[in-house]
Amino acid sequence: MLTLVRYSEIGTKGDNRNYFEELLSRNIMAKLNESSIRGNVIREESRLIVDSEERVDHLLSKVFGIASFSVVEKVNSTIPEIETRISQIGVNGKFRITVNRRDKNFPMTSQDFSARLGELILDSNPEAKVDLFNYDKNIGVDIGSKFSYIYDETVQGVGGMPVRSQGKGVALISAGIDSPVAAYMMLKRGMELNLIHYFQSSRTLEKVFRNKELLEQYSPYPIEIKIMDHRKMIGKTVMELRKTKEARWTCLFCKREMYKEGENYAREIGGKAIITGEDLGQVASQTLDNLNTIEEKINMPIFRPLIGFDKIEIERLSEKIGAFDIFLSDTSSCDCYFLPPRPRTHSSPEEMHEVELKILGRSG
Numbered sequence: 001m002l003t004l005v006r007y008s009e010i011g012t013k014g015d016n017r018n019y020f021e022e023l024l025s026r027n028i029m030a031k032l033n034e035s036s037i038r039g040n041v042i043r044e045e046s047r048l049i050v051d052s053e054e055r056v057d058h059l060l061s062k063v064f065g066i067a068s069f070s071v072v073e074k075v076n077s078t079i080p081e082i083e084t085r086i087s088q089i090g091v092n093g094k095f096r097i098t099v100n101r102r103d104k105n106f107p108m109t110s111q112d113f114s115a116r117l118g119e120l121i122l123d124s125n126p127e128a129k130v131d132l133f134n135y136d137k138n139i140g141v142d143i144g145s146k147f148s149y150i151y152d153e154t155v156q157g158v159g160g161m162p163v164r165s166q167g168k169g170v171a172l173i174s175a176g177i178d179s180p181v182a183a184y185m186m187l188k189r190g191m192e193l194n195l196i197h198y199f200q201s202s203r204t205l206e207k208v209f210r211n212k213e214l215l216e217q218y219s220p221y222p223i224e225i226k227i228m229d230h231r232k233m234i235g236k237t238v239m240e241l242r243k244t245k246e247a248r249w250t251c252l253f254c255k256r257e258m259y260k261e262g263e264n265y266a267r268e269i270g271g272k273a274i275i276t277g278e279d280l281g282q283v284a285s286q287t288l289d290n291l292n293t294i295e296e297k298i299n300m301p302i303f304r305p306l307i308g309f310d311k312i313e314i315e316r317l318s319e320k321i322g323a324f325d326i327f328l329s330d331t332s333s334c335d336c337y338f339l340p341p342r343p344r345t346h347s348s349p350e351e352m353h354e355v356e357l358k359i360l361g362r363s364g
Helices: 014-034 079-087 110-124 178-188 202-216 230-243 247-269 288-294 311-321 323-328 349-360
Strands: 002-006 039-043 048-052 066-076 094-101 137-143 147-151 155-159 168-172 192-199 225-229
Touching: 002 147, 014 039, 014 048, 066 079, 079 110, 079 137, 079 147, 094 110, 110 137, 168 178, 168 247, 178 192, 178 202, 178 311, 178 323, 192 202, 192 230, 192 247, 202 225, 202 323, 225 230, 230 247, 230 349, 247 288, 247 349, 288 349, 311 323
Parallel strands: 094 137, 168 192, 192 225
Antiparallel strands: 002 048, 002 066, 039 048, 066 147, 066 155, 137 147
């Protein structure tokens, strides 16, 4: 079974294109091996050809870096051989021919050759009719210097960049919908991910691991996760905040500690960024003032791919990738047990330093 793989962004990488092609090839092979499917990936003139023992649409549709793909038939790049094969295709209804010449030395232009192949289809299929816009079947011919590929179906890929092309980061993951969508978006931009979760209950932990498994469908490599006890991480600080009547600061101290632990974990694994599912103004800790306060002492980039999205847009993305179904599998309350009645929505680093001195006797 031959599948022609097309990419988009990789084609703009100039002198680095070979690196990205090779990485995408390795990622495809990793998914084949993961599913115990024998196959090989061949690089051929700005295309990848997957030669496998069975159809692999279900795998290729979740490999980042792929713009589209088609199951194809391989022929030699000669006019007679291509015409012979095209004339054998049965068509009942409206169709069009799409010719792409990767080999610009091919003796006919794409437009002229499309017209010629369309005539052959009409000659051998009296009920067929050409329609360039409202067609029932699009017959494609992808012409290389040595081989050409004929197909009648194109499947859209997920696009993006190959995973591992943009380094490694740590994504904060929860049982909600925001964090898995944010992690998905960074995988799509080529970042390899590890996850960190702050444990609060066994019920939410089960959904966290389901989110991990979901993300692994889009990753060519296993995704590791670190579990930290939320109570141990922030419990003492919360008690001090309550004693000093500063409980409204709880969410800011909690989120900053999450950032710190995420940064520590990233440095352990050679990561260079933290990824969160925050979007501006959604909850108290995600106002502009508070985001500025809690990231003050973090010394690596914090990526927030959802920062400009509203809740409806995030839900649509979560439905698309499957995270929303995981969230709906258990809709009982997941509120944090440390959540104060009226969390602060505005703050400054200076104010937070004062509260730290008050409850800890030190800042930071």
